[in-house]
Structure formats: C-alpha cells, structure tokens
C-alpha cells in the first residue's frame with residue numbers, strides 16, 4: 693500500500709505515536725527521530741508521515757514530501773550542531789541494498805564539530 697498507514701510497519705507506528713522514538717523534528721509531511729542503532733555521532737532517520745515502500749516510490753507519488761524530507765535532514769544537522777547543516781543523507785533502496793524497513797527513510801549521518809571519515 694502507499695499513502696495511508698500500513699499494518700505492521702514500525703515507522704508507521706512511530707509516526708502514529710504507537711511505537712516510542714526520540715523525535716528531533718517534524719513537519720506536516722515528515723517526522724525525524726534518532727536511529728535505534730546509531731552508526732555516526734549524529735544518526736537520525738527522516739520518514740514521510742504517509743507510507744511509501746522506498747524513496748523512489750515516495751518521489752514518484754509525492755515529490756513535495758521528498759523535498760521536505762531533504763530540507764528537514766539539513767535542519768536536523770544544523771540543529772544538531774553541524775556547521776551550515778552539513779551532513780550525509782543515505783537512502784537504502786531494496787533488500788539487496790540493505791533496506792530492512794520498507795517505509796521510505798533517509799539516514800542523516802554527521803559528526804557535529806568534526807567530520808565523517810576523519811577528513
């Protein structure tokens with residue numbers, strides 16, 4: 693399904709408030725919360741409120757929400773202490789690419805006050 697809430701989807705559960713998460717930002721279109729298993733000093737997931745299987749499906753169905761997701765990622769990075777909101781935004785698309793939760797999400801990865809990869 694696309695657009696509405698999907699039964700059994702953990703990120704739909706977070707958006708709906710039924711699954712606990714540490715929210716860091718939200719808009720009328722997207723919600724941002726900390727990843728359970730952080731892979732960087734700042735690791736936040738930004739997801740559309742509506743269920744879409746992956747970022748490609750989201751962009752096709754609702755490009756304005758994808759644009760809001762990207763803008764929210766930069767705001768999360770800026771609020772998290774990243775100079776000029778700099779960050780890495782990663783979308784795993786499909787199981788073979790490592791996508792484990794099939795509700796579109798961008799990983800915001802950053803090292804506030806330092807840099808990723810030790811640059």
Ligand code: 5GP
Nearest residue numbers: 702713725726727728729784790791792793
């Ligand atoms: P994927 O591999 O699908 O791109 O990323 C899924 C991400 O969701 C993983 O980094 C994983 O740690 C995170 N995750 C999975 N379940 C939950 C959850 O219930 N709460 C939070 N905050 N993160 C989750």
Ligand code: ZN
Nearest residue numbers: 701704743795
């Ligand atoms: Zn969902």
